[in-house]
Amino acid sequence: xxxxxxxxxxxxLLALAYPHTSDAKGAKEETYLSQEDFLTQTFNExxxxxxxxxxxxxxxxxxxxxxxHDYPAARIRYWRDGNRSAWILExxxxxxxxxxxxxxEDGKIARLKVLVYRESHGWEVKYPFFTDQFKETELTEKxxxxxxxxxxxxxxxxxxxxxxxxxLALYFHQVTEPKDSEK
Amino acid sequence: MSPAAKRKTPLxxxxxxxxxxxHRRIGVALSAIFIAICVTGILLNHTVxxxxxxxxxxxxxxxxxxxxxxxxxxxHYKVDEDSISHFSGNLYFxxxxxxxxGVLKGVAxxxxxxxxxxxxxxxxxxxxxxxxxxxxxxxxxAGTAISIHSSETGRAILETSEGFFRxxxxxxxxxxxxxxxxxxxxxxxxxxxxxxxxxxxxxRGEGISWNRVILDIxxxxxxxxxxxWIVDFSALCLxxxxxxxxxxxxxxxKKARERALSK
Numbered sequence: 001x002x003x004x005x006x007x008x009x010x011x012x013l014l015a016l017a018y019p020h021t022s023d024a025k026g027a028k029e030e031t032y033l034s035q036e037d038f039l040t041q042t043f044n045e046x047x048x049x050x051x052x053x054x055x056x057x058x059x060x061x062x063x064x065x066x067x068x069h070d071y072p073a074a075r076i077r078y079w080r081d082g083n084r085s086a087w088i089l090e091x092x093x094x095x096x097x098x099x100x101x102x103x104x105e106d107g108k109i110a111r112l113k114v115l116v117y118r119e120s121h122g123w124e125v126k127y128p129f130f131t132d133q134f135k136e137t138e139l140t141e142k143x144x145x146x147x148x149x150x151x152x153x154x155x156x157x158x159x160x161x162x163x164x165x166x167x168l169a170l171y172f173h174q175v176t177e178p179k180d181s182e183k
Numbered sequence: 184m185s186p187a188a189k190r191k192t193p194l195x196x197x198x199x200x201x202x203x204x205x206h207r208r209i210g211v212a213l214s215a216i217f218i219a220i221c222v223t224g225i226l227l228n229h230t231v232x233x234x235x236x237x238x239x240x241x242x243x244x245x246x247x248x249x250x251x252x253x254x255x256x257x258x259h260y261k262v263d264e265d266s267i268s269h270f271s272g273n274l275y276f277x278x279x280x281x282x283x284x285g286v287l288k289g290v291a292x293x294x295x296x297x298x299x300x301x302x303x304x305x306x307x308x309x310x311x312x313x314x315x316x317x318x319x320x321x322x323x324x325a326g327t328a329i330s331i332h333s334s335e336t337g338r339a340i341l342e343t344s345e346g347f348f349r350x351x352x353x354x355x356x357x358x359x360x361x362x363x364x365x366x367x368x369x370x371x372x373x374x375x376x377x378x379x380x381x382x383x384x385x386x387r388g389e390g391i392s393w394n395r396v397i398l399d400i401x402x403x404x405x406x407x408x409x410x411x412w413i414v415d416f417s418a419l420c421l422x423x424x425x426x427x428x429x430x431x432x433x434x435x436x437k438k439a440r441e442r443a444l445s446k
Contacts, residue, residue: 074314
């Protein structure tokens with residue numbers, strides 16, 4: 001009897017000793033372009049002094065309408081030189097924020113670049129074949145993009161996050177547009 | 184040979200005897216598992232009566248077992264009447280979660296807001312506990328951030344591997360200080376036990392219900408993937424025990440009837 005019991009009890013002990021942790025795959029944070037390089041590439045004649053856009057009561061509702069939630073900060077830093085502005089914004093794809101640099105010129109997106117990607121899936125959104133679709137995109141009156149952006153199979157959440165950020169950058173560009181008297 | 188010995192002989196040799204032997208072995212070896220499955224099964228049948236869904240587990244070892252365990256030490260700074268802490272990868276203002284962050288290197292208190300230097304970023308936190316902005320990369324001076332202070336004039340002073348830098352009032356630009364000012368420090372302090380308990384509770388969120396634990400023990404998932412297979416194996420063994428038990432009982436009753444008829 002003990003010959004049979006020994007292996008069974010050993011198996012049970014092994015099962016108890018087995019580490020019961022979640023199977024969370026460690027998503028690696030990848031930086032594709034630093035903020036400094038993004039800004040240097042955006043403003044050839046020198047990076048302008050940053051400005052801050054405070055998300056006041058007049059701005060917050062539209063931000064919430066675009067994102068579906070509040071932006072997780074009370075102010076946004078941006079760089080502006082004439083009609084060209086640069087925004088470094090973050091939005092969660094599935095569980096982690098995607099840091100994206102967006103350049104808006106004359107109310108149209110001039111460049112969209114994924115700077116830091118932290119999710120385990122959906123990293124295809126970093127490729128130019130996807131990000132180039134945003135070029136020349138404008139914001140409609142309903143705060144939506146005027147062009148259709150083709151998605152990527154398996155990266156729907158990341159695609160949606162970038163669409164939201166592009167709408168947000170276009171909206172922020174509108175909000176921070178210098179009034180005629182300031183020009 | 185006595186009549187009793189004659190009756191025993193066929194049992195010892197036949198396949199029935201071997202089955203009986205396995206019936207006993209398996210029964211003894213897996214008895215603890217059978218009891219655990221039965222007891223947890225009874226409890227699960229009364230989940231609503233016992234309110235197991237709403238009763239939260241308090242035992243630390245169960246959270247550790249589930250991998251819900253805070254990582255690293257609690258780093259705490261007392262700023263005026265408030266607390267800024269770093270706990271398990273998150274930055275907290277009192278007991279409110281601000282954002283995920285790197286390790287808290289220091290805090291400074293300026294008139295309109297607090298500053299928390301975490302990893303390689305600097306969090307601006309309003310006095311109400313709202314994250315104003317998280318400064319990193321090009322928004323900070325060159326070099327690796329070492330510590331954050333406030334000057335006598337209420338400006339933020341950031342020490343990096345490249346030297347000391349002073350921010351403007353809005354923290355939008357930095358200027359390098361050739362002669363460092365006398366910065367004021369806020370030293371880390373020990374968090375009050377109730378704050379630490381609140382942070383642990385915040386980290387755990389809703390926690391784990393007893394229903395989940397009992398269900399996991401019942402299904403074997405509590406012991407990981409191997410546990411599930413052991414419970415599956417035990418279930419098959421239980422079927423085997425039932426069938427052999429029924430077979431033996433039938434056989435015994437048949438023999439008992441034959442014996443009664445032969446008398």
